[in-house]
Amino acid sequence: MELQELANILKTVESESNSVNPNALIKGISFNSQEIQEGFLFIAIKGYQQDGHRFINNAIENGACGVIGEQEITDLSVPYFQVDNSRNALSIVSNHFYNYPTNEKIVIGVTGTNGKTSTSYLLRHILENNGLSCAFFGSTKNIINGESYPTVNTTPNLLEINRLLAGSRDEVVVIEVSSHALTQYRVEGIYFDYALFTNLSQDHLDYHGSMEEYFGAKKKLFEMLKDEGKAIINTDDLWGEQLARQLEDESIPTLAIGENEKCDVKLESYTTNPPSLQLKENNESILIKPLLYGLYNMYNIAMAYGTAKQIGVNTKGAIEAVQHFQGIEGRFALTELNNGATLVVDYAHTSDALMHCLKTVRDNCEGNLIHIFGYRGDRDPGKRRDMISISSEMSDRYILTFDDLNSVSPEEMKNTLISYQERYGNDKGIVITDRTLAIEEAVKMAEMGDWIVITGKGHEKYQQQYHYPVHNDEEAAIYLTKAKD
Numbered sequence: 005m006e007l008q009e010l011a012n013i014l015k016t017v018e019s020e021s022n023s024v025n026p027n028a029l030i031k032g033i034s035f036n037s038q039e040i041q042e043g044f045l046f047i048a049i050k051g052y053q054q055d056g057h058r059f060i061n062n063a064i065e066n067g068a069c070g071v072i073g074e075q076e077i078t079d080l081s082v083p084y085f086q087v088d089n090s091r092n093a094l095s096i097v098s099n100h101f102y103n104y105p106t107n108e109k110i111v112i113g114v115t116g117t118n119g120k121t122s123t124s125y126l127l128r129h130i131l132e133n134n135g136l137s138c139a140f141f142g143s144t145k146n147i148i149n150g151e152s153y154p155t156v157n158t159t160p161n162l163l164e165i166n167r168l169l170a171g172s173r174d175e176v177v178v179i180e181v182s183s184h185a186l187t188q189y190r191v192e193g194i195y196f197d198y199a200l201f202t203n204l205s206q207d208h209l210d211y212h213g214s215m216e217e218y219f220g221a222k223k224k225l226f227e228m229l230k231d232e233g234k235a236i237i238n239t240d241d242l243w244g245e246q247l248a249r250q251l252e253d254e255s256i257p258t259l260a261i262g263e264n265e266k267c268d269v270k271l272e273s274y275t276t277n278p279p280s281l282q283l284k285e286n287n288e289s290i291l292i293k294p295l296l297y298g299l300y301n302m303y304n305i306a307m308a309y310g311t312a313k314q315i316g317v318n319t320k321g322a323i324e325a326v327q328h329f330q331g332i333e334g335r336f337a338l339t340e341l342n343n344g345a346t347l348v349v350d351y352a353h354t355s356d357a358l359m360h361c362l363k364t365v366r367d368n369c370e371g372n373l374i375h376i377f378g379y380r381g382d383r384d385p386g387k388r389r390d391m392i393s394i395s396s397e398m399s400d401r402y403i404l405t406f407d408d409l410n411s412v413s414p415e416e417m418k419n420t421l422i423s424y425q426e427r428y429g430n431d432k433g434i435v436i437t438d439r440t441l442a443i444e445e446a447v448k449m450a451e452m453g454d455w456i457v458i459t460g461k462g463h464e465k466y467q468q469q470y471h472y473p474v475h476n477d478e479e480a481a482i483y484l485t486k487a488k489d
């Protein structure tokens with residue numbers, strides 16, 4: 005891509021500059037001045053922490069051959085292109101630079117508050133087991149040509165997506181699409197073949213302001229469907245039902261998943277212990293015996309199954325694949341501990357997910373349920389009261405502890421935990437701020453047949469250092485039960 009093409013691509017004009025070579029070939033793109041190399045294009049983004057426009061000179065010193073930004077700037081030594089929205093420009097330019105790699109693939113976006121990762125993994129597993137290679141972008145990792153790559157965000161920006169997809173031989177790409185990504189134009193310019201909506205419940209209101217705005221952000225995904233694309237919606241969720249109605253008004257084809265008789269894939273019945281799911285599709289009854297626990301996973305399965313069928317997977321192949329799916333790291337991950345207790349490590353960090361997780365444990369646990377959880381620093385405080393209410397109601401004992409503190413000081417989070425316990429907790433609960441000491445206490449309390457449930461971090465490594473030298477919840481519980489012997 006040549007520098008002089010940019011004005012056309014971005015529908016803007018180049019500002020006056022002393023530039024020597026407007027025909028220069030752009031060798032790479034970055035929105036981080038520190039990653040700029042000779043011949044790269046720098047895109048200045050006004051972020052939430054810093055303003056990228058402040059780093060334009062730094063980018064030029066590092067070799068930028070051109071700059072895109074939102075501010076009016078006239079005196080740069082390289083061509084400058086002023087745009088209304090730099091994040092959108094990043095998507096537009098990266099699509100041109102990499103020659104629209106998503107155009108070659110069946111593109112599936114999965115959104116919703118909970119269940120994006122679970123549904124996406126299930127779907128990828130069904131497709132891969134039925135001969136369709138599938139790239140994946142999500143909160144745990146990205147997968148291209150079967151190779152895993154680390155990720156910072158649930159949804160990377162289009163520059164990163166395109167960079168990885170440029171070398172992809174996969175026929176399908178499944179992308180977990182967060183509401184942040186939709187408001188930050190991270191997937192702008194992708195046209196989706198299928199867009200999935202799992203559910204919506206309170207989260208991220210610190211960012212979106214209200215549930216209506218949060219829903220509005222999620223809805224953007226369905227405006228990005230191809231003309232022949234299809235929405236796949238859990239209509240048992242109230243927001244899902246609303247979305248389906250709106251899309252019907254807009255004549256966007258929808259596949260409804262739920263318990264209602266009118267649903268295209270109907271959840272006829274299910275048992276959670278042992279797990280089994282009876283679906284009805286085109287008057288045909290389909291029995292699936294998955295390895296996954298929890299009613300919520302029956303919905304995740306129905307969503308993934310319905311999508312795979314749309315893509316052309318046959319019923320038998322889809323059922324077989326679901327039945328062999330082993331689960332996902334950090335999502336209702338079960339371990340039998342040395343002391344005879346069962347450990348569940350789960351990523352639940354909303355009140356809805358917590359309710360589903362603890363309900364699933366209750367369905368399976370005959371002994372006591374000991375729950376350990378915390379509140380993540382810098383994340384929506386509006387969900388905290390419901391989280392403690394659910395835990396204090398559904399568990400036999402609970403321990404409030406640290407989750408990632410992010411920018412919050414240990415003292416402040418300690419006071420928050422004590423205050424929530426005093427105001428909304430009950431006498432089943434205690435506060436032990438050090439997460440590993442909290443797990444040690446739970447291990448001491450637990451007897452044969454009890455379940456210890458640790459939520460919030462799932463597969464993730466600890467951000468802070470704790471008393472015991474372990475890196476995640478599962479490791480901590482195993483280490484501490486061994487230590488108890």
Ligand SMILES: CC(=O)N[C@H]1[C@@H](OP(=O)(O)OP(=O)(O)OC[C@H]2O[C@@H](n3ccc(=O)[nH]c3=O)[C@H](O)[C@@H]2O)O[C@H](CO)[C@@H](O)[C@@H]1O[C@H](C)C(=O)N[C@@H](C)C(=O)N[C@H](CCC(=O)O)C(=O)O
Binds near residue numbers: 035038050055056157
């Ligand atoms: C609050 C937020 O969403 N931040 C996202 C945003 O970063 P930002 O633009 O605010 O970054 P910034 O630090 O202010 O920097 C502004 C600009 O200056 C540039 N800079 C900075 C320093 C320098 O020396 N030179 C330079 O050029 C930076 O590269 C950047 O372009 O854009 C980045 C690139 O796309 C994201 O990686 C980053 O996600 C951060 C890591 C994050 O934690 N986001 C969370 C809230 C998030 O997006 N979560 C959702 C999942 C939610 C869910 O659970 O469902 C997700 O999709 O991950």
Ligand SMILES: Nc1ncnc2c1ncn2[C@@H]1O[C@H](COP(=O)(O)OP(=O)(O)OP(=O)(O)O)[C@@H](O)[C@H]1O
Binds near residue numbers: 121
């Ligand atoms: N369909 C669902 N409905 C409600 N809760 C769910 C559902 N699926 C999963 N959960 C709960 O939410 C937790 C996170 O699941 P998952 O990682 O699939 O969601 P996610 O939407 O990808 O979350 P995040 O965006 O935070 O990564 C699970 O560990 C489980 O407790």
